[in-house]
Amino acid sequence: MELNRRTLIAGAAAAGVTTALSGTAHAAGTAHATGGRKPVKSHFGTLADGTEVHSWSLQNGGTRLKVLSYGGIVQSLEIPDRRGRYANVSLGFDNLADYVASSPFFGALIGRYGNRIGKGRFTLDGKEYQLSVNDGDNxxxxxxxxxxxxxxxVEPFTKGTDVGLYLRYTSADGEMGYPGTLRTKVTYTLTRHGDWRIDYEATTDKATVCNLTSHVYYNLAGEGSGSVYDHELTIAASRYTPVDSGLIPTGELARVAGTPFDFRRSKTVGEDIRVAHQQVLYGQGLDHNWVLDKGLTARPEHIATLRDPSSGRTMRIATTEPGLQFYSGNFLDGTLVGTGGTVYRQGDGLCLETQHFPDSPNQPAFPSTVLRPGQVYRSATVHSFG
Incomplete structure (x- = not known):
């Protein structure tokens, strides 16, 4: 399974997206611009150890993106509504101190392993590894x-009509308990169509596990505008992975039919979010992995669409990954003040994290996340806005 996984995705980082997806046009006015601007670097803050943190501003095809060197964080993502009016559609902070002290992963690059690993332990090649535990026992x-x-x-680039950033980080052998020195490169690209593409790449010098993703909280009505429960969502998945009370998958691939997890046809995020279903109770809302019908693919394929009726903003997601974690912002509790000065409450943003499945190192039936020396981890996800 490991070999099949790496072979299948070997070309993902260089792969294109279908014409229909990449060609999504923005609504009006300046949104039709196709000339990308050279990324602009600014000082954002300084860490306690004296390390400077910078922000990088990118613009292309009507999409505006601001990224921090700290955590590879998407600090803002601005797209126009049906009348061409811009709003930041990602939750976050306006200062470094809050990202360091209290961020629930707002906008961040996630690794080495996106999502949960049960008890913070796994066994690989007969050896057990104990990881950093930061979510109860997990x-x-x-x-x-x-x-x-x-x-x-961070290294900026312009390539043809694309603009973007190369982000690199080397994780030492034993960091957070993971084996192997993992060299990671993530590429953020804004295309002339305004698509935001993420390409992940990693290599290791020792057998390890790897599952990288992005943790942007979206609100297509605009950050700080209130609940996303009236957003309309579709997910091309007939199954999901049920969890136990600690939100660790049981190993079952359950059918979504007849459950609050059925988003095969568009429905609002809030339609079934308060249904008395045991899985909803465990997550205090939706916080589960959807098993995408397309499976693992060499090129990004469309798997989800999110739409805000009030603004007309739409986001389509395509990915090479076999899973999607849909988290409905259940643990936003009114204690965090966002970029625009508004308090974030439950449901004020949602995450759509493309991924391999949670706890895969302990679930032999799940697609493998093992990475070995000589192999290259590659994954790609594309966000298209309209």
């Missing part, structure tokens, strides 16, 4: 000091 999103809390090396 390891979440790489542990207490995951990739979201590291300063990445």
């Amino acid at each position: 390891s979440l999103h790489g542990g207490a000091q995951g990739f979201d809390k590291r300063v990445w090396d």
Whole structure:
């Protein structure tokens, strides 16, 4: 399974997206611009150890993106509505101190392992590894000091009509308990169509596990505008992975039919979010992995569409990955003040994290996340806005 996984995705980083997806046009006015601007670097803050953190501003095809060297964080993502009016559609903070002290992974690159690993333990090639535990008994999103809390090396680029950033980070052998020195490169690209593409790449010098993703909280009505429960969502998945009370998959691939997890046809995020279903109770809302019908693919294929009726903004997601974690912002509790000065409450943003499945290292029936020396981890996800 490991060999099949790496062979299938060997070309993903260089692969294109279908014409229908890439050609999505923005609504009006300046949104039709196709000339990308050279990324602009600015000082964002300084960490306690004196390390400077910078922001990089990119613009192309009507999409505006601001990225931090700390955590590879998407600090803002601006897209126009049906009248061409811009809004930041990603939740976050306006200062570095809040990202360091209290961020629930707002906008961050996640690694080495996106999502949860049960008890923070797994066995690989007969050896058990104990990871950093930061979510009850479990390891979440790489542990207490995951990739979201590291300063990445950032290099801007312009390539034809594309603009973007190369982000690089080397994770030492044993960091957060993971074996192997993992060299990671993530590429953020804004295309002339305004698509935001993420390409992930990693190599290791020792057998390890790897599952990288992005943790942007979206609100297509605009950050700080209130609940996303009236957003309309479709997910091309007939199954999902049920969890136990600790949100660790049971190993079952359950049918979505007749459950709150059926998004095969468009429905609002809030339609079934308060249904008395045991899985909804465990997550205090939706916080589960959908098993995508397309499976693992060499090129990004469309798997989800999110739409805000009030603004007309739409986001389509294509990915090479076999899973999608849909998290409905259940643990936003009114204690965080966002970029625009508004308090974030439950349901004020949602995450759509393309991924391999949670706890895969302990679930032999799930697609493998093992990476070995000589192999290259590659994954790609494309966000198209309209």
